[in-house]
Amino acid sequence: MPDVLKAPLVVEFPFTRSLGPVQSAFLTGLRERVVLGVRTGDGRTLVPPVEYDPVTAEEIRDLVEVAPTGTVTTWAWNHEPRRGQPLDTPFAWVLVKLDGADTALLHALDAPGPDAVHTGMSVRIRWAEERSGAITDIACFEPNDGTTAQPSGHSGEFEDQATGIVAEARLDYVYSPGRAQSGYIGALSERRIVGERCPSCRKVYVPPRGACPTCGVATAEQVEVGPRGTVTTFCIVNIKAKNLDIEVPYVYAHIALDGADLALHGRIGGIPYDQVRMGLRVEPVWTEGGRYPDHYRPTGEPDADYETYKELL
Amino acid sequence: MTREIAVVAFAQTDTLRTTEEQSEVEMLMPVLHDVLQQTGLKTADIGFTCSGSSDYLAGRAFSFTMALDGVGAWPPISESHVEMDGAWALYEAWTKLLTGDADTALVYAYGKSSPGSVRDVLTRQLDPYYVAPLWPDSVALAALQAQALIDAGHTDEPELAAVASRSRADALSNSRAQLSGSVPHGDYVVRPLHRGDCAPIGDGAAAVVLAAGERARELCERPAWIRGIDHRIEAHSLGVRDLTDAPSARLAAEKAGAFEHPVDTAELHAPFTSQEVVLRKALRLDDSVRVNPSGGALAANPIMAAGLIRIGEAAARIHRGESDRALAHATSGPCLQQNLVAVLEGDPR
Numbered sequence: 001m002p003d004v005l006k007a008p009l010v011v012e013f014p015f016t017r018s019l020g021p022v023q024s025a026f027l028t029g030l031r032e033r034v035v036l037g038v039r040t041g042d043g044r045t046l047v048p049p050v051e052y053d054p055v056t057a058e059e060i061r062d063l064v065e066v067a068p069t070g071t072v073t074t075w076a077w078n079h080e081p082r083r084g085q086p087l088d089t090p091f092a093w094v095l096v097k098l099d100g101a102d103t104a105l106l107h108a109l110d111a112p113g114p115d116a117v118h119t120g121m122s123v124r125i126r127w128a129e130e131r132s133g134a135i136t137d138i139a140c141f142e143p144n145d146g147t148t149a150q151p152s153g154h155s156g157e158f159e160d161q162a163t164g165i166v167a168e169a170r171l172d173y174v175y176s177p178g179r180a181q182s183g184y185i186g187a188l189s190e191r192r193i194v195g196e197r198c199p200s201c202r203k204v205y206v207p208p209r210g211a212c213p214t215c216g217v218a219t220a221e222q223v224e225v226g227p228r229g230t231v232t233t234f235c236i237v238n239i240k241a242k243n244l245d246i247e248v249p250y251v252y253a254h255i256a257l258d259g260a261d262l263a264l265h266g267r268i269g270g271i272p273y274d275q276v277r278m279g280l281r282v283e284p285v286w287t288e289g290g291r292y293p294d295h296y297r298p299t300g301e302p303d304a305d306y307e308t309y310k311e312l313l
Numbered sequence: 314m315t316r317e318i319a320v321v322a323f324a325q326t327d328t329l330r331t332t333e334e335q336s337e338v339e340m341l342m343p344v345l346h347d348v349l350q351q352t353g354l355k356t357a358d359i360g361f362t363c364s365g366s367s368d369y370l371a372g373r374a375f376s377f378t379m380a381l382d383g384v385g386a387w388p389p390i391s392e393s394h395v396e397m398d399g400a401w402a403l404y405e406a407w408t409k410l411l412t413g414d415a416d417t418a419l420v421y422a423y424g425k426s427s428p429g430s431v432r433d434v435l436t437r438q439l440d441p442y443y444v445a446p447l448w449p450d451s452v453a454l455a456a457l458q459a460q461a462l463i464d465a466g467h468t469d470e471p472e473l474a475a476v477a478s479r480s481r482a483d484a485l486s487n488s489r490a491q492l493s494g495s496v497p498h499g500d501y502v503v504r505p506l507h508r509g510d511c512a513p514i515g516d517g518a519a520a521v522v523l524a525a526g527e528r529a530r531e532l533c534e535r536p537a538w539i540r541g542i543d544h545r546i547e548a549h550s551l552g553v554r555d556l557t558d559a560p561s562a563r564l565a566a567e568k569a570g571a572f573e574h575p576v577d578t579a580e581l582h583a584p585f586t587s588q589e590v591v592l593r594k595a596l597r598l599d600d601s602v603r604v605n606p607s608g609g610a611l612a613a614n615p616i617m618a619a620g621l622i623r624i625g626e627a628a629a630r631i632h633r634g635e636s637d638r639a640l641a642h643a644t645s646g647p648c649l650q651q652n653l654v655a656v657l658e659g660d661p662r
Binding site: 004006009011015017019023027046047048050054055073074075076077078079082083084085086093095097103104105106107108114119134135136165167169171172173174175176177178179180181182209210211212213214215216217218 | 333334335336337338339342345346356369371372373379381382383384385386387428429430432433434436437441442443444445446447448449450453454456457458459460461464501503504505506548550551552553556
């Protein structure tokens, strides 16, 4: 069995999210150093505020300002901050019930150590220096002397109200493709194309994924296929992909390699795009140092008879 | 309820810290073949197939469609997928069987946590406006809940450590477990939770076959009849919830009929020791109930499969005659936000 292949994989997905009226007022308020809650039908004040009552699902819109000071309702000491968290020095995660609120807000508390933190302690907001209308406009909480700051009596109406946030996210993975695909990728780097045969229906899958999708059994027997094959169908790409240095228009095709029972796909080069056709015989072109075929080009053979590949369309 | 539906087969992989030599379908296939072999069924005999998994865990988009290769989905089968623990896939399959559209169902779930950093991955399920931008990881949120329990006098750190050691001692009889025997309780991960209070991170898969009525009796000597199953969810905002309680778990148990007669066994999906404390109270489990004889999630917690495994473990005890009435529980979301409870029974002996 070949060594397991591994490669770093970074998935980044910045979502642009629009805000409802209550979220918009709350996050705009943070930008202006004002904390707003929302009043429910039974008179509770929810901070952070939501658009709908979590108990009754009633639409709630009645904004009310609360104080930037409050009380810790529970906490957890985080001695190893992780990427993206509010502080990069050890801190306490806290749920804080702000003065005037009936529910608690999650954030970080900057404290010298766990001995300085307890449930019931008084804390106040430390505002971020640069604020944009986001939960991170609160830099963190810090210990308070117990005095209650007074709300400013804000109406909840702002000029230039925030209408959305951009939520950045990044997750880091180490990708390993598994046994069958590792074998395929390993062979490619030796300029061989190998598939795997299903022990039940005898079909050869290229690229192999380790299982026969018809029979639901593991494939294991490696079979070398190609390198030549037949274009079974194709499309003409007219839009340039980001970060892809290929002139448009070009042809992307399904190619049934000789000996394979499933077509794979690849780009067709070495022929004008408008002359590519079903049945065209092609072969892979490997570039210097390339670990996989750069594209496929015509072999010059006569076109394959439709009957020979119609089952592979 | 007009149809009786039972779990008639269960299989799970070993749960391992990493399965990098296998793709997801390669990891999954042995358990699919195992449950089919136990029942003598072929893919073509299965009326409905439903799976649970999450692409975020391994960072592979549409990985569940690749996993379907392991089922043999051609010619086309009747199939569905939930981006949830497999326990919820089982719920969907149970509903399908209730309608009479199918007599048998294959349910499976898998999770490969090893390619990513699961503590960070799980932050992406949180409120994207107020919570996810702070990246509070799964252990931090569970630690907030644990501290609330300690403050309320419901538990303390030594009691939590005892839950951990009991679970891993029980796991000695579970060959599939990742952590068993004497495991050091370790340092704080996020105080008050120690390493030992947290489920191990592992990769694994599980599969179950459901069957209705007489079909179940044909396929299994002692079917584990699903007498009731229900799932409930709480508000997403942590600050509006009482973290020392699990009202959604209690309501699901009530709707599943768990409180109508005592159970002898409970398989609880508690990835943190503190969550077992909450669940025991919410589900009214006293010392007469055998809790997590498999070792539970503290011994093996392949995310997306661990809840289905609870149902499978409870059913397997009924199949073997070691239980007559068992409760199985699955959870999802931070701090036991969403909970599913099933009540399983064997025929009288």
